[in-house]
Amino acid sequence: MPANGHVSTIQSNSKSTAIVEVNILSEDDQTINPADHDGVPSDYSIQVTGRNTIYSNEFIESKYIYEMNHCEIDHQTKQVKIIPRKYQYNFRTKRQVQRTGVMLVGWGGNNGSTVTGAIIANRDQITWMRKEGEQYPNYYGSLTQSTTIRLGSNNEGKEVHIPFNTILPMLHPNDIVIGGWDINEANLYEAMERACVFDYALQEKLKSKMLQLKPLPSIYYSDFIAANQEDRANNLISKGTKQNDLEHIRNDIRTFKKIHNLEQVIILWTANTERYVDVLSGLNTTGEELLQSIANNEDEISPSNIFACAAILENCPYINGSPQNTLVPGIIDLAEKNHVFIGGDDFKSGQTKLKSVLVDFLVSAGLKLQSIVSYNHLGNNDGKNLSAPQQFRSKEISKSNVVDDMVGANHLLYNKKINEHPDHVVVIKYVPFVKDSKRAMDEYISSIFMNGLNTIVIHNTCEDSLLASPLIIDLVILTELMTRITYTTNDNDQYQTFESVLSILSYLLKAPMVPSGTPVINALFKQHRCITNILSACAGIAMDTDMLLEHKTKLPKPMKIQF
Numbered sequence: 001m002p003a004n005g006h007v008s009t010i011q012s013n014s015k016s017t018a019i020v021e022v023n024i025l026s027e028d029d030q031t032i033n034p035a036d037h038d039g040v041p042s043d044y045s046i047q048v049t050g051r052n053t054i055y056s057n058e059f060i061e062s063k064y065i066y067e068m069n070h071c072e073i074d075h076q077t078k079q080v081k082i083i084p085r086k087y088q089y090n091f092r093t094k095r096q097v098q099r100t101g102v103m104l105v106g107w108g109g110n111n112g113s114t115v116t117g118a119i120i121a122n123r124d125q126i127t128w129m130r131k132e133g134e135q136y137p138n139y140y141g142s143l144t145q146s147t148t149i150r151l152g153s154n155n156e157g158k159e160v161h162i163p164f165n166t167i168l169p170m171l172h173p174n175d176i177v178i179g180g181w182d183i184n185e186a187n188l189y190e191a192m193e194r195a196c197v198f199d200y201a202l203q204e205k206l207k208s209k210m211l212q213l214k215p216l217p218s219i220y221y222s223d224f225i226a227a228n229q230e231d232r233a234n235n236l237i238s239k240g241t242k243q244n245d246l247e248h249i250r251n252d253i254r255t256f257k258k259i260h261n262l263e264q265v266i267i268l269w270t271a272n273t274e275r276y277v278d279v280l281s282g283l284n285t286t287g288e289e290l291l292q293s294i295a296n297n298e299d300e301i302s303p304s305n306i307f308a309c310a311a312i313l314e315n316c317p318y319i320n321g322s323p324q325n326t327l328v329p330g331i332i333d334l335a336e337k338n339h340v341f342i343g344g345d346d347f348k349s350g351q352t353k354l355k356s357v358l359v360d361f362l363v364s365a366g367l368k369l370q371s372i373v374s375y376n377h378l379g380n381n382d383g384k385n386l387s388a389p390q391q392f393r394s395k396e397i398s399k400s401n402v403v404d405d406m407v408g409a410n411h412l413l414y415n416k417k418i419n420e421h422p423d424h425v426v427v428i429k430y431v432p433f434v435k436d437s438k439r440a441m442d443e444y445i446s447s448i449f450m451n452g453l454n455t456i457v458i459h460n461t462c463e464d465s466l467l468a469s470p471l472i473i474d475l476v477i478l479t480e481l482m483t484r485i486t487y488t489t490n491d492n493d494q495y496q497t498f499e500s501v502l503s504i505l506s507y508l509l510k511a512p513m514v515p516s517g518t519p520v521i522n523a524l525f526k527q528h529r530c531i532t533n534i535l536s537a538c539a540g541i542a543m544d545t546d547m548l549l550e551h552k553t554k555l556p557k558p559m560k561i562q563f
């Protein structure tokens, strides 16, 4: 339904806040002054007028009717019966953003030092010189900071777009308090210098602030990351039992939260890729088994298992930015029993992000993708760690499964009975010279009309940390937001949170973790719509269906909204 943006400025608190009133037109409504441009500035806030969105000091509450098709396929009659179903949700979002910190595991790494430096540069508006002239910090590549959402159209038929972070109250990255652990003792200036990601001039501007930041000692069990990482391990918790390690990390979290007077702390793994752990009954298939295995000092409990347990037991969301299977069934069970959010796996930053668009394009265009070869080489420490077979295997899995949902959705091209799917090869090589500037080369071959062949070859220079860092910011911001959203339904009037496995984060991850028994979606723009549509429903804004019937038909008079 079209909405009209109306801008009125009111004085409030410290700054003038313009309220963009989104009026749902009804029969007796007068048309209102159109917005004078199609882009709503970042310091505006929106207000949906109408009976279905209620604003109080504490909450934004919205009613939403969720419609689904229930399908029954009758193979005898060769008929598909479709039963449309409607479900009422009442979403409630706390308006007050929490004082939030993130504790990065692997803080001294390329991603950790880069995201930290970038937030300081943006927060303190640090500029630096380059041969092209003065450079300004930004948050490009961040969904929450650098993208917009189409709201509707104004009376002139112009599209009205709002900044993504306007749709609901969100944490600002400049306000995120950062800390964390690393097995290496380098301070954040030394880590930034070692990473070779930022311009030298920027590094010098950041030096005094980054020098003061030092990762907490961490847990190192040599069996889980490549042997070539051993020389980095000089900043360790004194050797003890895994139970001691768990308690030490829990205490670190409590101390960080207290020192910085935080309401929310998110624990995010951006440390090295570990090998997969065995998932065994009696070891880690339930929360109870997991805690008992830690108490028993079981070898198969990994550092990332310890961090995830510590986070959950401290009621902190845990996000896995790497591909290993940290989130074993025992971790999921522990998170669900403690109503704590977990998410993962493996930031979807460059080569795979593009793959999740290209495969969607080809298959949904009816072109039969037959072969995908994804090669890349990189020269950072991540690449060094991935040069070991077990760590590479973790990454190969997360990079390979990204096509499954798109291929599985088209049984006309791929015969499910024989599990038909494209050839798919992933190659990663360690070439120190290129450092963090990963070079990805892909070839996509598809069968096309009348058995022709189409070949797409891509060379993609992915500056790994400059692509991953904005994802870390978005993972923190969206996770903090989700901790403020609850809902009731037409058959349950008790407010509840979303499922502990936070699959809304899928857009940011290569191998999305989803609640048990639910589908994994990798297609990038389906993942994107999932986020924008859920947040639109919580804000009481009509979803953008892309139908634009107002431009294709004679739009009738708006109806009064009935619930």
Ligand SMILES: NC(=O)c1ccc[n+]([C@@H]2O[C@H](COP(=O)([O-])OP(=O)(O)OC[C@H]3O[C@@H](n4cnc5c(N)ncnc54)[C@H](O)[C@@H]3O)[C@@H](O)[C@H]2O)c1
Pocket: 105, 106, 107, 108, 109, 110, 111, 112, 181, 182, 183, 184, 218, 219, 220, 221, 225, 232, 270, 271, 272, 273, 274, 303, 304, 321, 322, 323, 346, 347, 348, 349, 350, 380, 381, 382, 385, 463, 464, 465, 467, 468
């Ligand atoms: N584009 C990207 O950069 C990208 C994309 C997807 C996933 N990832 C994953 O993110 C992770 C970090 O990438 P990076 O480029 O920053 O790697 P990096 O090697 O520069 O940083 C990892 C850091 O983790 C530290 N570390 C290792 N084990 C630890 C432990 N048990 N506790 C605390 N610290 C520990 C290391 O000392 C190192 O400083 C890797 O697993 C990588 O596969 C990166």
Ligand SMILES: O=P([O-])([O-])O[C@@H]1[C@@H](O)[C@H](O)[C@@H](O)[C@H](O)[C@@H]1O
Pocket: 347, 348, 349, 350, 351, 352, 353, 376, 378, 382, 383, 386, 395, 399, 428, 438, 462, 464, 510
């Ligand atoms: O996200 P993406 O560019 O497809 O995948 C990347 C890999 O290709 C790269 O080898 C690895 O270093 C990064 O951690 C990242 O996982």
